[in-house]
Amino acid sequence: MSRLEHTNVTVPDPDASAAMLADLFGWHVRWSGDAISGGYSVHVGSDDSYVALYRGPESPRSGGSSYATLGGLNHIGIVVDDLDATEARVRARGYEPHSHADYEPGRRFYFREENGIEIEVVAYDE
Template sequence: MPAMLEHTNLTVSNPDATAAWMCDLFGWHIRWAGAAMAGGRTVHVGTDAHYLALYTPGAPGKATDDNYATIGGLNHIAVTTDDLDGMEDAIKAKGFVTGNHGDYEPGRRFYFHDADNIEYEVVQYD
């Protein structure tokens, strides 16, 4: 049996705020929230099967490098939707700027960055 991805842990500036927009846009729910290592806080947000652990340390550092050029860096997180245009409208309504639109086999996609400059790809498969 192949391994299944359960979660990914990201460091963000405000896990509650990030989880809130993810719940609104992606239809996810908060699975758990509480104190974390180094005086920080973590919020687990996603579905019953998969989630993102959104962590902030007690004293966060500042990102210094472009993740696409950093070994071990996070390039982007991708989500799928059945309504790409509707999802883009909702993302713009939250104040995010979308770009890098493209059609490719077998679907369409666009990208946006959140307040922490984490890149997200939104895909609709045909």
């Protein structure tokens, strides 16, 4: 059995991004501190998995579409118990949910946060 432990994303303000993810998804900061190449990272998530938010010594630059970039991060998928309550929190933070869909075996929507990272939020039928 294998599982995904974490993903690592470059952002300009790891603390702010971690606070947003913790607020929306009930996560906590697992660790923060010095990182590779003189950078700084914050690990935010659950006890079992997390998103590593990295800021290097230089300001990050945005590029073109992730879907047209080799190795691009297209979105981060997060499973929640209550899709409607999570969407209300997403809207309250000023994000615009889009691409709502019901599909087998659940429901989902997406939103793009201030760093341009798209997040898919999904709830599975039980």
